[in-house]
Amino acid sequence: METHRRRTGSSKMRVLATAALFSLTFVTLQAQDGPKADPPKADTPNPHHDTRPTQTFYLAHAAQANDGNEILTGVRIMVDPLDKLYLDPSLNAIIARASADDLELIARLIKELDRPRKAWRLTYTVIELDNGKRVGVQHTSLVVLEGGRTTVKNGSKIPLATGSSKGGDTQFTYIDVGLNIDASLDALGNGARLRSKIEQSSAVETKTIAEVTEPVIRQSVTEGSAVLVPGKAVTIGSMDIPGSTRHLDIEVLMDPVP
Missing domain, CATH: 3.30.70.100 (Alpha-Beta Plaits)
Structure with a gap:
C-alpha cells in the first residue's frame, strides 16, 4: 500500500511538471508568434509644401x-x-x-x-528787372529723371542773433540765403510735367534792435507746375518786389541728357 501511494504521488508530480513545461512552452511560442511591429513607413510629401520652382x-x-x-x-x-x-x-x-x-x-x-528712364537737364533762369531794365541774371542747371526729384541749394549762411547770456554774450544761429530749387518730373507725351518750388532770399539791409544789428531778409517763393517740351523755355513765375521798382521773371528750359 505504501509503495502504491509513492508511485501514485510520483505520477502526479510528473503530470504537473509536464503540464507546467507545456504551459511555459506555449507562452514562449505565443510570445514569439505574437503580432509584429509594423515596418517604418516611407516619408510622404507634405500636401501643404509648395513645390513650385x-x-x-x-x-x-x-x-x-x-x-x-x-x-x-x-x-x-x-x-x-x-x-x-x-x-x-x-x-x-x-x-x-x-x-x-x-x-x-x-x-x-x-x-x-524695368526700362531705363529718360534724364532731362533743367536750366532755371532768374531775371531781375529794374524799371524794365535787366539788372541781373542767374542760371542754375540740374538733372532730373522722369518720375524723380532733384533739389539744389546755392547760397550762403548769415548769422542771426537769437538771444544773450547772463555774461552779456550774444547767441547766434545761422540761416541759409540764396537760391533753393525743388523739381520733379513726370513723363507726358513727348515732353514732361514739371512741379517745382523756387525760393530766393537775400539780406538787403540791417537794422539795430535792442543794440543788436539784425539782417533784413528779402524772400520770394514761386511754386507750381508747367508742361515742358524739349528746347523751349517756359516762364513759370513772375513777381514784383514790394517797396521797390524791381521785378523778377523765372524761366525754365528742358533739354534731354545724352
Whole structure:
C-alpha cells in the first residue's frame, strides 16, 4: 500500500511538471508568434509644401527705392494671385515662386517694366528787372529723371542773433540765403510735367534792435507746375518786389541728357 501511494504521488508530480513545461512552452511560442511591429513607413510629401520652382529677377534700372515697388505692383496685378512675389531691396531683385508658365510671364513683365528712364537737364533762369531794365541774371542747371526729384541749394549762411547770456554774450544761429530749387518730373507725351518750388532770399539791409544789428531778409517763393517740351523755355513765375521798382521773371528750359 505504501509503495502504491509513492508511485501514485510520483505520477502526479510528473503530470504537473509536464503540464507546467507545456504551459511555459506555449507562452514562449505565443510570445514569439505574437503580432509584429509594423515596418517604418516611407516619408510622404507634405500636401501643404509648395513645390513650385523659384526664380530671382535682378532689376537693372530701378535706381530709386520706390522703383522696385512700382514694378512689383505692376507684375502682381497681371499674374495669378496665388503666385508669391517678394522684393529684396538689398539685392535690387524680385524673387518669385510660381509655375513654370507663370515664371515666363513674370520675366516678360519685368523686362517691359524695368526700362531705363529718360534724364532731362533743367536750366532755371532768374531775371531781375529794374524799371524794365535787366539788372541781373542767374542760371542754375540740374538733372532730373522722369518720375524723380532733384533739389539744389546755392547760397550762403548769415548769422542771426537769437538771444544773450547772463555774461552779456550774444547767441547766434545761422540761416541759409540764396537760391533753393525743388523739381520733379513726370513723363507726358513727348515732353514732361514739371512741379517745382523756387525760393530766393537775400539780406538787403540791417537794422539795430535792442543794440543788436539784425539782417533784413528779402524772400520770394514761386511754386507750381508747367508742361515742358524739349528746347523751349517756359516762364513759370513772375513777381514784383514790394517797396521797390524791381521785378523778377523765372524761366525754365528742358533739354534731354545724352
